[in-house]
Amino acid sequence: MIDIKQTDKSFVANTYNRFPVEIVSGKGSIVKDSLGKEYIDMGSGIAVNSFGVSDHVWIKAVTEQLSNLQHTSNLYYTEPCAILAKMLCEKTGMNKVFFSNSGAEANECAIKVARKYASDKKGKDYHTIITLKNSFHGRTITTLSATGQEHYHELFNPLTPGFVHTHANDFDALIKVAEANKTAAIMMECVQGEGGVISLNEDFVKSVADYAKEKDIILIIDEVQTGNGRTGELYAYMNYGIKPDIVTTAKGIGGGLPLGATLLSEKVENVLGFGDHGSTFGGNPVCCAGAISIISRLDRAFLDDVKSKSEYIFNSFLGAEGVKSVSGMGLMIGIETEKPAGDIVKKCIEKGVLCLTAKNKVRLLPALNIDNKTLEKAIDIIKEVCAE
């Protein structure tokens, strides 16, 4: 029999330090490895499997589309792409959607739109994009430049020019940066995910949104991780009562298939014209059919249930032995533990729970529909490991 771990080590590029587990199948929030061991999945493939593994509604939507047409090209119309775009616009009040395949690409599109808008409106030198320190916006050279974490940059210079990073939750500092540069856009995550599951302050987000509007600076909210029901609202910005000019998303939108979306408000809906941007796979009918089956189920009752699960998780960990603090929003939770987060995650795997880390924290991103019993069981195990 072929040794998968060894074969992977030999032939797959060395960019992932994988855990010694080969996942082969699953149902809902339970996944199974090649030895038949079961795990409760508290990471859902990094907030991707919104309804867990092999959800039957999603499978039906995807396989029905697959048996009709797997791909055409963006030279032609397809129904799932149009229906999904309409659905996203109706649920957000945005006006148009550009589809791509990943979070980084969704952000690339947003950056292009913002730069073209500013260039058309204010002049070619208005190209600076302000992002926050500790942010994460992707791995392409341009989205790495947007990412406000030096250690991602060091090996890849020169990066794309025109990005400036400022401290989160410091509005005065942001204004200084905005005024010292010819600023096209401000881009931020409402909850910094990779940065340690840290929610931005409501005052800061509101002030930034008001300031951007006043100065005609494009406000881009990166909802790649926070979006699609993750925080208990369809998009995290909705928790803050703001209206961004551009919203980017990916991860959970396709329920496990690669799809990125850049949502454009009225102000910027026509900034890009024919030929200004494109993607071969973007808006793929199978991925869009999967996304329709996810987005259409994120109604108020479902989102309220996400919120109550969140409350339950917060209450379970607050004050628990070995736990220093709990942060985040909805089903996007960071637990600061007394022991190193990496050690906790390893121990949890042994005990049959898959969790993630973010900086110094244990990060939980369970499927949005995880049942309460399974959730309780996972929390008990994680708490037990934290207390050991």
Ligand SMILES: *Cc1c(COP(=O)(O)O)cnc(C)c1O
């Ligand atoms: C994951 C992530 C990205 C990058 O998404 P990819 O699909 O990996 O390109 C961008 N922004 C945020 C906030 C993310 O969490």
